[in-house]
Amino acid sequence: MLKKFKKNILAIAIIVSFAGVLSSCYYDYGIDSENSNIVVTGYDNTYPFNTINRYILDTTVNKIGDQSITNAFNSTIINTTRANLNKLGWTEASLSDSLANDVVRVSTGITTTTYTVNYNDYYWYGGGYYWGYPPYYGGYSYSYTTGTVIIAMADQKNKNGDQLPLIWSGILNGPVGQPNPSGLITEGINQAFSNAQSPYLYQ
Amino acid sequence: MKIKSVLIIIITILVSSSSFAQQKGKYLASIYYNMSFPVGRTSDFIKNPSFAGVSFDGKQFISNKTAIGLLFGWNVFNKQNDGLQTFPNGAIYGSTASYVNALPFLASATYFPNTSRNAKTKFYMTGYVGAYDILTQLELGVSTLESNNWHFGLAPEVGVYYQAGRTTNLTLSVRYNYAFSSGEALNGDDSNEQSWINVNLGIGYNSW
Numbered sequence: 001m002l003k004k005f006k007k008n009i010l011a012i013a014i015i016v017s018f019a020g021v022l023s024s025c026y027y028d029y030g031i032d033s034e035n036s037n038i039v040v041t042g043y044d045n046t047y048p049f050n051t052i053n054r055y056i057l058d059t060t061v062n063k064i065g066d067q068s069i070t071n072a073f074n075s076t077i078i079n080t081t082r083a084n085l086n087k088l089g090w091t092e093a094s095l096s097d098s099l100a101n102d103v104v105r106v107s108t109g110i111t112t113t114t115y116t117v118n119y120n121d122y123y124w125y126g127g128g129y130y131w132g133y134p135p136y137y138g139g140y141s142y143s144y145t146t147g148t149v150i151i152a153m154a155d156q157k158n159k160n161g162d163q164l165p166l167i168w169s170g171i172l173n174g175p176v177g178q179p180n181p182s183g184l185i186t187e188g189i190n191q192a193f194s195n196a197q198s199p200y201l202y203q
Numbered sequence: 204m205k206i207k208s209v210l211i212i213i214i215t216i217l218v219s220s221s222s223f224a225q226q227k228g229k230y231l232a233s234i235y236y237n238m239s240f241p242v243g244r245t246s247d248f249i250k251n252p253s254f255a256g257v258s259f260d261g262k263q264f265i266s267n268k269t270a271i272g273l274l275f276g277w278n279v280f281n282k283q284n285d286g287l288q289t290f291p292n293g294a295i296y297g298s299t300a301s302y303v304n305a306l307p308f309l310a311s312a313t314y315f316p317n318t319s320r321n322a323k324t325k326f327y328m329t330g331y332v333g334a335y336d337i338l339t340q341l342e343l344g345v346s347t348l349e350s351n352n353w354h355f356g357l358a359p360e361v362g363v364y365y366q367a368g369r370t371t372n373l374t375l376s377v378r379y380n381y382a383f384s385s386g387e388a389l390n391g392d393d394s395n396e397q398s399w400i401n402v403n404l405g406i407g408y409n410s411w
Contacts (some may be wrong), residue, residue, distance in 0.1 A: 025295040036297070036298065036344035036345045037297055037344065038295060038297030038299070038344040039297060039300070039345050040293065040294075040295050040296075041293045041294050041344065042292055042293035043292060043293060044292075045291070053314070115345065123248055131241070142398075144210065144345070146345055146346075173343070173344050173345075173346065175345065181229065191296050192296075195290075196287055197287060197294045197296055198294070
């Protein structure tokens with residue numbers, strides 16, 4: 001009897017310790033609104049960036065999707081983008097200039113995305129309450145909106161009809177509602193064009 | 204004198220053959236704690252070793268020194284990155300988190316050079332072949348990119364069983380896992396092969 005009991009205890013101990021290992025597998029770093037501003041850049045690594053001397057900057061910020069997005073950040077987006085292009089040593093041209101191979105077209109865009117997190121999904125299981133979550137917990141949901149600023153650089157000379165081949169893009173993303181959004185947009189654009197993040201633009 | 208020598212030889216053979224008793228049909232079932240060390244492209248994505256892993260296997264002897272079996276496991280790699288990370292076609296600045304969840308489903312063939320029941324320790328070599336379900340995830344701020352694919356894979360392993368009780372054994376083994384490329388790599392690499400080395404500590408039941 002005692003032997004059987006000991007055996008059962010051992011089995012339970014093994015199961016519990018492996019349950020611990022398994023639960024530790026679900027590691028979540030908890031990236032949230034406090035640390036979720038990101039700047040992503042991508043480029044065509046076959047494009048000769050060292051041949052660029054001039055750029056054309058579209059002065060309209062394209063609203064992607066929702067057309068009611070505020071215009072409050074347009075001048076920040078355009079001015080900061082222009083300052084960074086000039087810092088690369090490139091000079092601004094216009095579409096009416098005669099265009100050579102050294103010209104790129106830069107345009108900008110802004111969009112927002114709303115996400116809904118529904119905690120009911122986690123607390124209901126198979127039609128009944130899932131073990132471990134007492135009924136009074138109920139369920140709740142919240143939603144958050146992120147704002148995205150996009151800067152796209154395209155090969156103006158090799159356009160295919162209305163389409164321009166994309167050679168570089170910078171994407172800023174972060175939750176809407178943070179303090180000093182203009183400052184965050186300026187910082188983000190500067191980061192996208194920085195020598196650390198996009199060194200090939202400086203060649 | 205001659206008869207005595209012959210008798211000694213016969214007795215020796217009988218004793219040794221009883222200690223090399225039939226293993227065929229006997230089986231082993233074990234549960235393992237896995238530590239995992241990423242190598243190759245998995246290491247490019249997540250450099251951190253993982254101490255979250257578990258696997259289960261069963262082996263049945265088909266001859267005195269050879270067993271076949273099945274293994275199922277779960278290994279998780281994770282890492283948080285801050286600051287700038289560069290990739291072949293771009294870069295990311297900010298907080299990101301990378302995860303790899305790998306579930307191996309493998310068939311095995313194991314060779315035991317010495318299956319003597321007198322031996323407390325039994326070394327073995329195993330070749331595994333099968334499928335790995337590998338989920339790679341990259342959290343970018345509040346967005347998550349995912350790539351979940353089934354990979355064909357191979358895994359050689361060397362290890363040693365220690366007979367701790369009559370039907371209880373402990374295992375220490377090292378396994379190299381190689382999952383051939385399948386699907387798209389999240390970091391823009393042209394190959395999505397994954398590989399890592401497991402160091403395994405196991406406890407098992409044997410039917411002899």
